Amino acid sequence: MIKCVIWDLDNTLLAGVYLEDEHPACDPLLARVLGDLASRGILQAIASKNPPEAADYAARLLGHEFAAVRCDWAAKSAAVGSIVAELGLQPQEAAFVDDDAMERAQVAFTLPDVVVLEPRDMADAATWPQFSPPVITEEARRRGELYLQRRARHAEAKAFGGSVAEFLRYSRTAVRIAPAGPADLARLHELSVRTHQFNSSGVEVTADDFAKLLAAPDQQVITVRLSDKFGDDGIVGGCVLATARWRMPLLMMSCRALGRGVIDALLTWACATAREAGASQLVVPCVINSRNVPLRVALTSAGFRASNDTGDTGGTKTPRTADYIRLLDQPLPDLPEWVTW
Amino acid sequence: MTREQVEGEIRQILGDLTGRQLRPGLPAETPLLRAGVGLDSLGATLMLTRVRERFGVDVADEDLNLDSLASIGTLATFVSQRLERAT
Numbered sequence: 159m160i161k162c163v164i165w166d167l168d169n170t171l172l173a174g175v176y177l178e179d180e181h182p183a184c185d186p187l188l189a190r191v192l193g194d195l196a197s198r199g200i201l202q203a204i205a206s207k208n209p210p211e212a213a214d215y216a217a218r219l220l221g222h223e224f225a226a227v228r229c230d231w232a233a234k235s236a237a238v239g240s241i242v243a244e245l246g247l248q249p250q251e252a253a254f255v256d257d258d259a260m261e262r263a264q265v266a267f268t269l270p271d272v273v274v275l276e277p278r279d280m281a282d283a284a285t286w287p288q289f290s291p292p293v294i295t296e297e298a299r300r301r302g303e304l305y306l307q308r309r310a311r312h313a314e315a316k317a318f319g320g321s322v323a324e325f326l327r328y329s330r331t332a333v334r335i336a337p338a339g340p341a342d343l344a345r346l347h348e349l350s351v352r353t354h355q356f357n358s359s360g361v362e363v364t365a366d367d368f369a370k371l372l373a374a375p376d377q378q379v380i381t382v383r384l385s386d387k388f389g390d391d392g393i394v395g396g397c398v399l400a401t402a403r404w405r406m407p408l409l410m411m412s413c414r415a416l417g418r419g420v421i422d423a424l425l426t427w428a429c430a431t432a433r434e435a436g437a438s439q440l441v442v443p444c445v446i447n448s449r450n451v452p453l454r455v456a457l458t459s460a461g462f463r464a465s466n467d468t469g470d471t472g473g474t475k476t477p478r479t480a481d482y483i484r485l486l487d488q489p490l491p492d493l494p495e496w497v498t499w
Numbered sequence: 500m501t502r503e504q505v506e507g508e509i510r511q512i513l514g515d516l517t518g519r520q521l522r523p524g525l526p527a528e529t530p531l532l533r534a535g536v537g538l539d540s541l542g543a544t545l546m547l548t549r550v551r552e553r554f555g556v557d558v559a560d561e562d563l564n565l566d567s568l569a570s571i572g573t574l575a576t577f578v579s580q581r582l583e584r585a586t
Contacts (some may be wrong), residue, residue, distance in 0.1 A: 246541075261566050355541070417539055451547060451559045455540040455568070459532060464563035 159351070160273060160288050161224065161247055163195055164238055165214055166256035167206035170277050176212040188255075191280045192222060198291055199298025201225040203244060203347055205237035205254070225305040234261045235268035242272075245305065246413040248354065255280060255291075267329045290492040293365070297392045297483070306358060307389035308414065314388075323494065326419060329386040333423045336378040337499035338396065338450045343368045345393045346381065349410050355452045356395070356411035356421060360477065362406065377401040382424055384415050393419055399428060404437040408445075409453070421453070423497040425460045433486040442482040457482045460491075500582060503553070506575035509585070512549045516542055527572030535570070542566055550574070555583045 165349055168175045171192070174182025174349060196202050203226040204213050213227040226244050228237035234256065242252050249271035256262050257277050265272045266402045283289055290296065302366065343365040350363040371377045382395040395411035406428060411421050432440045442457060444450070446467070458464075464483035471478055506527065514521045514537055521536070529535045531543065537544060547559050547566075556578050558567055567577035 205551045331536040355544070411543070416541060421540075446560070446563065448557075451544040454559065454563070455532070455543045455565060458568075459540070467563055487533065 159251045160200060161251040162201040162203055162245055163202045163478050164205050164241055164252045167204060167208055167212055169257040170255060173215055176208050183355055188277060188280055189220055191284050194284055195289060196302055198294055199301045201302055203241045207231050207236055223306055225302050233264060235265045238265050238269060239271060293344045293348055295348050297345055304391055311388045331418060331496050332388045333497045334383040335427050337383055338381045342393060344382050346396050350398060353410045353412055354449045355413050357450055358409040358442055358453060360445045365472045367418055376400060382420055384420055395424060397424060406442045409442055421456045422460060423493055426493050427499055429484055429486060429490050438486055439486045443479055444482050445478055446478040461488060502575060502579040505579045508577050509571060516545055523567060528570050530567050530570050550578060554578050
């Protein structure tokens with residue numbers, strides 16, 4: 159699934175060359191495609207060999223705030239690579255559109271997983287499945303805006319003198335853990351598809367599946383909402399808790415919420431809930447792959463230990479998994495006051 | 500490659516990732532995460548990717564508890580032991 163389209167400006171989004179033509183217009187067809195893709199929750203970014211004012215000019219012309227902008231004279235692959243990193247994406251989740259065959263070749267060679275397209279492909283590409291998310295949630299519609307808030311947050315965090323915890327408090331961070339309701343199921347499904355770095359199962363869970371879990375007496379479906387003074391991120395994570403055996407078959411978080419205490423809060427909440435119910439341990443079964451290493455770092459930092467490693471399953475359909483177990487007779491960390499449930 | 504060389508290169512990678520030169524005298528027991536060198540979970544993942552590219556050792560695949568991320572020294576020891584075993 160493509161999460162971000164990175165556009166060139168000259169003779170691509172602009173019908174002309176910024177530094178040569180006086181006030182070039184935007185390409186009307188591509189402007190429409192851009193607006194359409196943005197409304198599906200796909201982020202829009204600029205990588206252009208131009209002064210930074212060119213991006214402001216294009217943003218005004220198109221009436222669109224871009225999620226990330228690289229206007230400089232570095233190689234296009236460097237621009238694309240750093241946008242992918244800034245937005246927390248995998249290369250295969252980004253598309254790059256440029257009219258210049260040399261630039262396309264340079265990006266395709268250096269970043270072979272990025273989808274490289276010509277401007278004239280774009281009207282058609284917008285109908286391809288990888289540009290058509292199955293559900294478009296409120297969070298998706300506001301995604302571009304959320305990334306702008308994130309940029310403001312990062313800028314302020316960089317200038318802030320104190321610790322991370324102090325910054326989270328200063329920015330009036332609020333993490334709210336609550337049982338899911340029917341209105342949350344589309345977003346939970348979307349998280350199960352879109353999250354990779356913080357996803358314990360790696361399996362798509364449909365809204366129907368979540369509805370069944372919601373109705374089951376021994377399953378809890380949990381959402382985590384996140385907001386601060388920069389904006390409201392909505393539901394950024396969730397989990398399913400099987401309360402008969404205190405196992406967590408699904409744990410997931412958007413990497414947009416990274417570094418804001420969400421995963422630690424959710425794990426501490428789950429451990430505290432299990433302990434109150436008399437459980438001696440909480441088990442998080444987790445697939446072992448190269449993409450979810452951040453989740454495994456979070457689990458082990460929260461005191462979980464791996465066991466029952468299935469090992470390499472040799473290309474069979476069942477992926478390698480291990481049980482991450484937290485013993486509940488050991489003390490749990492104190493949660494900051496801005497985490498509520 | 501000696502263990503000291505491995506540790507030297509790991510310090511260099513850490514310097515690249517954190518965007519600042521590590522203090523030369525920084526003890527090997529310095530934790531990699533949080534208050535120590537200051538890596539978060541994503542930073543730790545980037546570290547492990549760089550280690551895999553440089554040394555061909557897939558720490559995240561072999562050390563499920565990621566105990567080797569405890570400090571600069573534990574990571575250097577884990578990598579150099581795997582390198583020795585491979586030769």
